[in-house]
Amino acid sequence: MQFQIDNNFINQIKDLISxxxxxxxxxxxxxxxxxxIAEILEELDFEASIYIIKLLNSELTADIIAxxxxxxxxxxxxxxTSKEIAEKIDELETDDAADIISELTKEKxxxxxxxxxxxxxxxxxxxLLRYDEDTAGGLMRxxxxxxxxxxxxxxxxxxxxKQAEAFEKVHTIYVVDDDDILKGRLSLKSxxxxxTKTPIKDVYEPKITFVKAEEDDQEVANIMQKYDLIxxxxxxxxxxxxxxxxxxxxxxxxxxxxxxDYQMAAGxxxxxxxGDTIFQLTRARLPWLILGLFGGIGAAAIMGGFEDxxxxxxxxxxxxxxxxxxxxxxxxQSSAIIxxxxxxxxxxxxxxxxxxxxxxLAIVNGFILSVLLFIYTFITASDFNTSIAxxxxxxxxxxxxxxxxxxIPLFLxxxxxDPAIATxxxxxxSNDIFGILIYFMIAKLILGF
Amino acid sequence: MQFQIDNNFINQIKDLISxxxxxxxxxxxxxxxxxxIAEILEELDFEASIYIIKLLNSELTADIIAxxxxxxxxxxxxxxTSKEIAEKIDELETDDAADIISELTKEKxxxxxxxxxxxxxxxxxxxLLRYDEDTAGGLMRxxxxxxxxxxxxxxxxxxxxKQAEAFEKVHTIYVVDDDDILKGRLSLKSxxxxxTKTPIKDVYEPKITFVKAEEDDQEVANIMQKYDLIxxxxxxxxxxxxxxxxxxxxxxxxxxxxxxDYQMAAGxxxxxxxGDTIFQLTRARLPWLILGLFGGIGAAAIMGGFEDxxxxxxxxxxxxxxxxxxxxxxxxQSSAIIxxxxxxxxxxxxxxxxxxxxxxLAIVNGFILSVLLFIYTFITASDFNTSIAxxxxxxxxxxxxxxxxxxIPLFLxxxxxDPAIATxxxxxxSNDIFGILIYFMIAKLILGF
Numbered sequence: 001m002q003f004q005i006d007n008n009f010i011n012q013i014k015d016l017i018s019x020x021x022x023x024x025x026x027x028x029x030x031x032x033x034x035x036x037i038a039e040i041l042e043e044l045d046f047e048a049s050i051y052i053i054k055l056l057n058s059e060l061t062a063d064i065i066a067x068x069x070x071x072x073x074x075x076x077x078x079x080x081t082s083k084e085i086a087e088k089i090d091e092l093e094t095d096d097a098a099d100i101i102s103e104l105t106k107e108k109x110x111x112x113x114x115x116x117x118x119x120x121x122x123x124x125x126x127x128l129l130r131y132d133e134d135t136a137g138g139l140m141r142x143x144x145x146x147x148x149x150x151x152x153x154x155x156x157x158x159x160x161x162k163q164a165e166a167f168e169k170v171h172t173i174y175v176v177d178d179d180d181i182l183k184g185r186l187s188l189k190s191x192x193x194x195x196t197k198t199p200i201k202d203v204y205e206p207k208i209t210f211v212k213a214e215e216d217d218q219e220v221a222n223i224m225q226k227y228d229l230i231x232x233x234x235x236x237x238x239x240x241x242x243x244x245x246x247x248x249x250x251x252x253x254x255x256x257x258x259x260x261d262y263q264m265a266a267g268x269x270x271x272x273x274x275g276d277t278i279f280q281l282t283r284a285r286l287p288w289l290i291l292g293l294f295g296g297i298g299a300a301a302i303m304g305g306f307e308d309x310x311x312x313x314x315x316x317x318x319x320x321x322x323x324x325x326x327x328x329x330x331x332x333q334s335s336a337i338i339x340x341x342x343x344x345x346x347x348x349x350x351x352x353x354x355x356x357x358x359x360x361l362a363i364v365n366g367f368i369l370s371v372l373l374f375i376y377t378f379i380t381a382s383d384f385n386t387s388i389a390x391x392x393x394x395x396x397x398x399x400x401x402x403x404x405x406x407x408i409p410l411f412l413x414x415x416x417x418d419p420a421i422a423t424x425x426x427x428x429x430s431n432d433i434f435g436i437l438i439y440f441m442i443a444k445l446i447l448g449f
Numbered sequence: 450m451q452f453q454i455d456n457n458f459i460n461q462i463k464d465l466i467s468x469x470x471x472x473x474x475x476x477x478x479x480x481x482x483x484x485x486i487a488e489i490l491e492e493l494d495f496e497a498s499i500y501i502i503k504l505l506n507s508e509l510t511a512d513i514i515a516x517x518x519x520x521x522x523x524x525x526x527x528x529x530t531s532k533e534i535a536e537k538i539d540e541l542e543t544d545d546a547a548d549i550i551s552e553l554t555k556e557k558x559x560x561x562x563x564x565x566x567x568x569x570x571x572x573x574x575x576x577l578l579r580y581d582e583d584t585a586g587g588l589m590r591x592x593x594x595x596x597x598x599x600x601x602x603x604x605x606x607x608x609x610x611k612q613a614e615a616f617e618k619v620h621t622i623y624v625v626d627d628d629d630i631l632k633g634r635l636s637l638k639s640x641x642x643x644x645t646k647t648p649i650k651d652v653y654e655p656k657i658t659f660v661k662a663e664e665d666d667q668e669v670a671n672i673m674q675k676y677d678l679i680x681x682x683x684x685x686x687x688x689x690x691x692x693x694x695x696x697x698x699x700x701x702x703x704x705x706x707x708x709x710d711y712q713m714a715a716g717x718x719x720x721x722x723x724g725d726t727i728f729q730l731t732r733a734r735l736p737w738l739i740l741g742l743f744g745g746i747g748a749a750a751i752m753g754g755f756e757d758x759x760x761x762x763x764x765x766x767x768x769x770x771x772x773x774x775x776x777x778x779x780x781x782q783s784s785a786i787i788x789x790x791x792x793x794x795x796x797x798x799x800x801x802x803x804x805x806x807x808x809x810l811a812i813v814n815g816f817i818l819s820v821l822l823f824i825y826t827f828i829t830a831s832d833f834n835t836s837i838a839x840x841x842x843x844x845x846x847x848x849x850x851x852x853x854x855x856x857i858p859l860f861l862x863x864x865x866x867d868p869a870i871a872t873x874x875x876x877x878x879s880n881d882i883f884g885i886l887i888y889f890m891i892a893k894l895i896l897g898f
Contacts, residue, residue: 033658033676035675035676035677157641160641161641161642170637171620171679192606192609192610193610209482224700225697225700225701225704226484227482227484228484228697229697230620230679230695230696230697246679247679247696247697247700248674248677248678248679248696250700251673251674251696251699251700251703252674254700254703254704254707255674255703255707258703258704258707258708258710258711259707259789261707261711262707262710262711262714262785262789263785263789265711265714265715265785266714266781266782266784266785266786266872267778267781267782267785268782268785268786272786273786273789273790273793275790278806278809278810278813281786281810282810282813282814285779285782285810285814286814286817286818288778288782289775289778289779289782289814289818290817290818290821292771292774292775292778293771293775293818293821293822295771295774296768296770296771296772296774296775297771297822297825299767299770299771300764300767300768300770300771303766303767303770304764304767307763307767310759310760310763310766311759311760314756314759315749315753317752317759317766317767317769318748318749318752318753318756318766319745319749320766320769320770321745321748321749321752321769321770321772321773321881321885322741322742322744322745322746322748322749323745323770324770324773324774325741325744325745325773325777325877325878325881326738326741326742326745328774328777328877329716329737329738329741329874329877330734330738332715332716333715333716333717333734333737333738335715336711336712336714336715336716336717337715337717337721337722337730340708340711340712340722341722341724344722357727360727361727361730361731361734364727364731365731365734365735365738368735369735369738369739369742372739372742373742373746376746423715425778428774428777428778429774432770432774436770
């Protein structure tokens with residue numbers, strides 16, 4: 001099972017497709033995991049992908065399609081008829097099925113749903129389509145094992161045998177009452193070791209962590225992570241069990257959120273990958289670069305305003321990239337800690353406390369950095385006044401940048417805006433401008449030009 | 450189970466501690482999940498934490514200690530005797546137990562191990578201590594259910610009943626041969642629906658994804674994520690089943706890696722949280738700021754070398770923060786995409802292809818940005834030559850920054866160094882200096898000073 005996709009394997013597949021040798025290709029791919037086949041399709045061109053999708057059986061291709069990246073999947077779904085899509089949907093669990101159907105056009109969506117074979121399955125899928133994808137309802141699946149608290153252990157085992165095909169993935173046996181209200185869970189231990197006549201209500205575990213269907217997906221991720229849960233039941237407004245969320249879907253939520261924050265910090269506005277087209281990559285990068293350009297133009301305009309002192313104090317101008325860089329770095333450091341703290345729910349205490357701490361921290365860092373800069377400028381420029389002016393300016397810039405970097409994400413968060421945006425070029429750019437303005441104003445005060 | 454820790458609750462606990470009302474406090478905390486109690490302890494002072502740890506039973510406090518942040522945990526473990534620690538370790542699963550023991554001093558470690566009650570459990574823990582914490586062996590637990598392929602279904606159910614206490618957390622029943630070599634897994638479906646006389650070797654599922662104990666934890670995370678696994682068996686060099694990894698531990702690995710990359714991108718050298726002390730925060734931030742300071746000094750030195758043209762071409766100096774910012778932003782954007790691609794295993798193709806793509810991308814972005822800057826400078830400065838010189842310089846700087854940003858993480862990765870380091874102030878700083886140097890050299894060529 002330690003399978004590695006290499007170029008040899010891809011070439012072998014390409015050769016078999018060009019020879020139209022479906023039998024050999026089926027043999028070759030039958031032993032490969034669907035997640036690996038999905039990766040292979042992303043390496044092949046469109047015609048080759050469709051050839052493979054039409055060749056393999058629906059059970060396998062359903063899983064492959066569920067694994068594909070959105071853009072490749074869209075293309076493939078467009079090339080399939082509603083009938084073909086419905087055949088694949090029939091093989092999928094409700095959550096994956098709903099994810100795929102929700103990407104179809106309204107018309108095709110209805111066609112596909114009307115052609116699903118299993119009515120119960122179709123009902124489950126349609127039910128899931130109601131929920132926003134960023135909520136617990138959007139993450140959950142309908143497939144689960146639930147027993148009634150009015151049953152005995154024997155009845156319970158019998159009912160479970162009936163639903164045998166779902167067993168491969170049983171992680172928890174939920175207990176509900178006759179109105180489907182979630183009561184708790186039944187451990188496998190009780191099921192295997194208690195006398196068959198025991199009523200379920202005497203042996204079930206009533207303590208269970210659950211979420212409501214409308215709960216935000218990030219909050220679901222936080223709860224499952226905090227309590228080390230593998231699965232979690234989802235209830236509706238009336239407390240009825242409506243689905244369950246498994247941790248593998250939460251892993252994707254955590255990964256996507258982390259990737260998004262990281263990309264924002266790096267100045268990329270939308271989800272991009274190294275393999276995307278030049279156009280996609282440009283669209284993700286250019287907006288922030290244009291923002292940076294305006295920031296730089298702003299800085300240039302400020303410096304232009306001090307042009308008449310350029311002859312007497314040329315050295316001040318040499319240190320503007322340093323001031324801008326320090327303002328940007330300090331700001332991003334401060335923001336990043338707050339953004340991570342907010343994401344992990346561990347920023348406690350008031351904004352005032354947080355700003356006060358950042359102020360102290362900026363004093364420590366600012367003092368050390370200013371002394372180092374003073375030593376350098378005094379040795380090289382040998383002018384005490386100018387050296388002290390540059391150092392005090394740096395010190396002030398660091399304090400202001402730290403405070404801005406702390407305040408902005410806290411402010412955005414209070415307003416309900418994703419604070420991660422504050423760690424990107426947004427804060428660097430505004431700190432660049434503020435930094436250079438403060439720098440020249442303080443230098444002016446001290447040097448009296 | 451929708452428990453929220455608030456200040457009221459914390460104050461109630463503080464009051465009960467100061468009144469020394471252990472009974473009331475035990476009642477209050479008995480209904481609270483251990484993960485929540487761990488969070489509460491992190492809000493309390495040291496004496497209060499120890500009071501609670503000594504008050505509650507070992508079964509509960511063992512889980513609380515396993516959940517605590519390293520620094521709080523260290524303090525608490527220091528205040529407990531080896532006997533007390535051993536009592537808690539006895540209650541924990543082997544992986545959590547090994548994590549805690551590995552933090553103790555050599556002497557205390559031996560004392561604690563010698564006082565463990567359950568010999569099998571102790572053996573398992575000592576076995577786990579052999580593995581590096583960043584490997585599959587460092588993540589796995591010894592607790593698992595394995596049945597022999599030579600048994601019948603009946604024998605299997607009997608053996609499983611014997612090990613009943615482990616049942617709460619059964620996710621997979623592993624099948625091994627008489628030499629403990631991993632053969633596959635047994636589904637709950639087969640166990641519940643096959644005749645009791647059936648030999649296990651006729652019904653087990655031989656396809657199973659596993660890892661070797663020395664496998665890197667990031668790779669384990671990638672495999673479990675790709676194949677949507679909840680648990681995965683770990684084997685030794687001889688193919689023997691030695692433990693299993695559950696997805697909740699992998700969630701922590703993914704989260705920690707993402708946090709680390711994010712912090713590196715933001716210029717924080719070590720794991721810090723918003724609640725850390727000023728000293729810890731300074732230590733995490735100052736090194737990168739000092740690097741930035743040296744970068745700024747380097748830029749100032751370069752500009753000092755062009756001091757004699759400051760009178761004739763003052764405007765060139767006004768745009769240095771812009772050049773530095775653009776070089777930094779473009780570099781970080783390029784690096785971030787490569788770093789994420791490497792982490793997700795989707796940077797395919799050669800370095801040459803990657804650099805070529807980045808080159809094309811830089812031409813597109815660089816052209817648009819340079820034209821915008823040209824329009825601004827030409828309108829405000831009305832000097833065609835200077836405007837064209839600044840714009841061409843920006844264009845060149847963007848191309849070089851993009852190439853450096855792409856090349857450095859790929860190079861670090863080939864050398865076995867974490868490429869995430871390249872997205873931090875490291876690349877910003879080197880790009881600042883390179884950018885300003887290129888800028889003045891190109892301006893010199895065009896304007897001929």
